[in-house]
Amino acid sequence: MHVGVIFPQAEIGSDPVGIRDYAQAAEALGFHHLVAFDHVLGGNRASRPGWKAPYDHTYAFHEPFVLFGYLATLTPALEFATGVVILPQRQTALVAKQAAQVDLLTNGRFRLGVGLGWNDVEYEALGQDFSTRGARIEEQVELMRELWANDLVTFRGRWDVVTDAGLNPLPPRRGKIPIWFGGNDDRALRRLARLGDGWFPIFAPGEKGEERLERLRAYLREAGREPAGFGIDGMIQGTTRGADEWARDAEWWRAQGATHCSLNTMAGGRKGPQAHIDAIRQFREAVPLAA
Numbered sequence: 001m002h003v004g005v006i007f008p009q010a011e012i013g014s015d016p017v018g019i020r021d022y023a024q025a026a027e028a029l030g031f032h033h034l035v036a037f038d039h040v041l042g043g044n045r046a047s048r049p050g051w052k053a054p055y056d057h058t059y060a061f062h063e064p065f066v067l068f069g070y071l072a073t074l075t076p077a078l079e080f081a082t083g084v085v086i087l088p089q090r091q092t093a094l095v096a097k098q099a100a101q102v103d104l105l106t107n108g109r110f111r112l113g114v115g116l117g118w119n120d121v122e123y124e125a126l127g128q129d130f131s132t133r134g135a136r137i138e139e140q141v142e143l144m145r146e147l148w149a150n151d152l153v154t155f156r157g158r159w160d161v162v163t164d165a166g167l168n169p170l171p172p173r174r175g176k177i178p179i180w181f182g183g184n185d186d187r188a189l190r191r192l193a194r195l196g197d198g199w200f201p202i203f204a205p206g207e208k209g210e211e212r213l214e215r216l217r218a219y220l221r222e223a224g225r226e227p228a229g230f231g232i233d234g235m236i237q238g239t240t241r242g243a244d245e246w247a248r249d250a251e252w253w254r255a256q257g258a259t260h261c262s263l264n265t266m267a268g269g270r271k272g273p274q275a276h277i278d279a280i281r282q283f284r285e286a287v288p289l290a291a
Helices: 016-028 064-071 092-105 120-125 130-149 186-195 207-222 243-255 273-286
Strands: 002-006 033-036 079-082 110-115 153-156 161-165 179-181 231-237 260-264
Touching: 002 079, 016 064, 016 273, 033 064, 033 260, 064 079, 064 092, 092 110, 092 130, 110 130, 120 130, 130 153, 130 179, 130 186, 179 186, 186 207, 231 243, 243 260, 243 273, 260 273
Parallel strands: 002 033, 002 260, 033 079, 079 110, 110 179, 231 260
Antiparallel strands: 153 161
């Protein structure tokens, strides 16, 4: 199981040096990967009475493709993953281009995590239809894989049209950039079982998590796929919990057959790069980073 960290978007600050120091510390400590969350806009709660949202405009989100381009040569061993890019609010060919460039700059150290998102504020601002996002993401995944694999593509879809055109440069892995999905409900599980290379589940260890993982395995078998070859990147919540609890969570994910797990040190009162570096160092001392 590969062990990585979740980039502390909302708490690391905006100093490029601090961002560099955090990523280089993660690499030096032996972590395998860095996962970055994604949002383009945050809404203002004050103008939206009753709006139930996990974040608003006061939360910082660094743009993941630009972030990974910045960190690519500063950390020559880390793998990068979006966990997840809200794909249906974006232009498909542009995301394919950005992902291909990150794959090139990192020499294949990249996983593209995609999801539907919950924030209709972003969809409105980016000119996309919130209500069709589930169906659209399936078409987008198909088109991106074609664009990554072929010099020229002709594609006629419900949302996207490409007429005898292609990306240049193509990614080193020619059509095989791994696409991982977020999402937790049955529709999401069935979709990612058919289309995905891996899953970013968001739940705590326990019986309910075991049941959901077993449902995923059943949907993979229905799709004619082997569960043992499917990626799972479980989240370990750092918050204010201690090293012993982190170690138990990591062992739970390992026992469930997870291929990856990632420590999230946000929401624990830590501010600035050094506080998060100290937290991942504490985790490193308590949890084996590979098995």
